[in-house]
Amino acid sequence: MTSKGVDYYKQAAARALQWHAESIRKMKQCRFDTIAVHGVYSMQEALDFNQGSIIEPIYMSTSQTYRDSDEMEAALGYQIPTWCYARIANPSIYYMEGVLALLEAYGTDVDASCIATASGMAAIQCAVDQFLVEDPRRPNSPMNFVATCQVYGGTFQQFAIRKEQERNIQWRRIIDSTDMGEWESQIDENTRFLYGEMPSNPSQAFFDVKKIVDLAHKYGIPAIFDSTVATPALLRPLAYGADIVVQSVTKSLFTSGFGIAGAVIARKGITTNIDNPEMKADFCAYLKQMPNRDNGPNISPMNAILALNDIRTIRHRMDIASRSTMKVARFLKQHKHIEGVDYLGLEEHHLHPLAKQYMFLVDAEYDEQYGAPQNRYGHLMSFRVNGGPANTRKVFDAMQRIWRATDLGRIKSVATIPAISTHSQQGEEGRKLASIPPNLVRLCVGLEHPDDIIADLDQALSVLDGNKVTVTFPEFSAGGASSARIG
Numbered sequence: 001m002t003s004k005g006v007d008y009y010k011q012a013a014a015r016a017l018q019w020h021a022e023s024i025r026k027m028k029q030c031r032f033d034t035i036a037v038h039g040v041y042s043m044q045e046a047l048d049f050n051q052g053s054i055i056e057p058i059y060m061s062t063s064q065t066y067r068d069s070d071e072m073e074a075a076l077g078y079q080i081p082t083w084c085y086a087r088i089a090n091p092s093i094y095y096m097e098g099v100l101a102l103l104e105a106y107g108t109d110v111d112a113s114c115i116a117t118a119s120g121m122a123a124i125q126c127a128v129d130q131f132l133v134e135d136p137r138r139p140n141s142p143m144n145f146v147a148t149c150q151v152y153g154g155t156f157q158q159f160a161i162r163k164e165q166e167r168n169i170q171w172r173r174i175i176d177s178t179d180m181g182e183w184e185s186q187i188d189e190n191t192r193f194l195y196g197e198m199p200s201n202p203s204q205a206f207f208d209v210k211k212i213v214d215l216a217h218k219y220g221i222p223a224i225f226d227s228t229v230a231t232p233a234l235l236r237p238l239a240y241g242a243d244i245v246v247q248s249v250t251k252s253l254f255t256s257g258f259g260i261a262g263a264v265i266a267r268k269g270i271t272t273n274i275d276n277p278e279m280k281a282d283f284c285a286y287l288k289q290m291p292n293r294d295n296g297p298n299i300s301p302m303n304a305i306l307a308l309n310d311i312r313t314i315r316h317r318m319d320i321a322s323r324s325t326m327k328v329a330r331f332l333k334q335h336k337h338i339e340g341v342d343y344l345g346l347e348e349h350h351l352h353p354l355a356k357q358y359m360f361l362v363d364a365e366y367d368e369q370y371g372a373p374q375n376r377y378g379h380l381m382s383f384r385v386n387g388g389p390a391n392t393r394k395v396f397d398a399m400q401r402i403w404r405a406t407d408l409g410r411i412k413s414v415a416t417i418p419a420i421s422t423h424s425q426q427g428e429e430g431r432k433l434a435s436i437p438p439n440l441v442r443l444c445v446g447l448e449h450p451d452d453i454i455a456d457l458d459q460a461l462s463v464l465d466g467n468k469v470t471v472t473f474p475e476f477s478a479g480g481a482s483s484a485r486i487g
C-alpha cells in the first residue's frame with residue numbers, strides 16, 4: 001500500500017470543513033429558535049457521519065481510530081479536525097459547543113467559538129487564568145484583575161482564595177458596579193482583565209455592559225462577563241463588544257437538572273495585553289488545543305447532549321419564566337410580611353432603567369404574539385422577610401411547592417437562603433460586599449403555573465400570622481448516612 005500523505009488528509013478535511021462552514025453560514029441566517037433547535041447538526045452531518053440519526057448521538061467513545069499513520073499525524077498535529085481524545089475534542093461535546101457559540105453571537109456578525117467545561121466554575125477558571133500568567137516582557141510584575149463583588153458565591157471564593165490568597169494575584173473589588181469612575185480608578189498597567197456578573201446571583205446587580213467593554217478596550221484588556229442569569233435568550237454581551245462570556249450551563253440552559261456543565265464563549269480576535277497570538281486569534285480553540293488539553297476540565301459527552309437537549313427551548317422557557325416571575329414579584333411586593341423585593345423587572349428597582357436597555361426576549365419582534373421588542377428579566381429574584389433571619393427561616397421552612405435547594409434555573413421553582421448556603425463561605429464581611437443580608441431568600445421561579453407558586457408563598461408567609469403548617473418528611477435522606485453506617 002502506498003502512503004497517501006498528510007496533505008491528502010488535509011485536502012479532504014478542507015473539503016469537509018467547507019460544506020460544514022456553508023451549513024453554519026446558512027444556519028446563522030435563521031432565527032434564534034431555529035438555531036437553538038438545529039445548532040450545527042445538519043442533515044449532511046447526520047447522513048455523512050451519523051447513520052442518518054435525527055438527534056445528535058451521544059458519543060461516549062474516548063477516542064477515534066485513524067485510517068493510517070498519515071491521518072494520525074495530521075490529526076495529532078492539529079492540521080485536520082479530529083476527535084483524537086475526548087479530553088480535547090468529541091463530536092457530542094462539539095454539538096453543544098456549536099449551538100452555544102451561535103446563540104451567544106446571534107444577531108451580530110461576530111464570529112464566536114465555544115468550549116464546554118465540566119462546570120460553570122471550571123468555565124470561569126478557564127476564561128480568566130489564561131490572562132493570569134507571567135508576562136515575559138515584564139517579569140515578576142504584580143498582577144491584578146478588576147471584578148465586581150456581587151458575584152456568585154463560588155466565583156467569590158475562586159477569586160478571593162484561589163487567586164488572591166493562594167497565588168497572590170490581586171482582586172481589585174468593584175463595590176458599585178454602576179460607578180464607571182470606580183472601575184477606571186482600579187485599572188493600571190498590571191491589570192489583566194475586567195470581569196463582571198450581570199444580573200448577579202442573587203443580588204441582581206447590573207451595570208452598563210457597553211461602557212465596561214469600552215473601558216476595558218481603552219486599556220487594551222478583555223471584558224469578561226458571567227451571563228448565566230440572563231442566558232443568550234435575554235442578553236448577549238458579545239453584541240456589545242464583550243470579548244468573553246462564561247455560562248454556568250447548569251442553570252437555566254440545562255433546566256432539567258440532569259447535570260453540571262459550563263461554557264466559555266469568545267469572539268475571535270479578543271483584546272488582551274498578553275502577547276499570545278494564538279490565544280488572541282481564537283480564544284476557545286486555543287483553550288481546547290492547549291491549556292485545557294493539559295489541565296483536563298472538559299465536560300462529559302453525556303452531559304453535553306443532555307444540556308443540548310434542554311438548550312433547544314431556552315427562548316420559550318425564559319419568556320414564560322420571566323413573565324411568571326414578574327407576577328410573583330408583584331405579589332410579594334405588596335405583602336405585609338415582606339420588607340423588600342429585588343427583581344430587575346420591577347419599575348421600582350433602582351437598576352430597572354438600565355436593565356431595561358439591555359434585557360429583551362430575543363426575537364420578540366418576530367413573534368406572532370408580540371410583534372414588537374419585549375423586555376424580559378429572567379427568573380431569578382430575591383425577597384427579604386420582615387423580622388430578620390428567624391422569621392425568614394420560618395417562612396422558608398413552610399414552603400411546600402417551592403423546593404428548598406441551592407440551585408436555580410430549574411424547570412421547578414427553587415428557593416434558598418444565600419447567607420446560610422451559596423454565600424455562607426465568604427463570611428459576613430464578604431456577604432456585606434456582595435449585598436446579601438441574612439433575611440434574603442433567593443427564589444427562582446420555574447415553569448409551574450405562577451398562581452400555584454403565589455399560593456405556596458402565601459401559605460408559607462401565613463406562618464408569621466401564627467398559622468401552623470404541618471408537613472412531615474422522612475427523618476433523613478442524604479446517601480452519606482448509609483455509607484457512613486457501612487464504613
Ligand SMILES: *Cc1c(COP(=O)(O)O)cnc(C)c1O
Nearest residue numbers: 119120121152201228248250261
Ligand atoms: C452556579 C453559577 C456558577 C457556577 O456554575 P457551576 O455550574 O455550579 O459550577 C457561576 N456563575 C453563576 C452566576 C452561577 O449562578
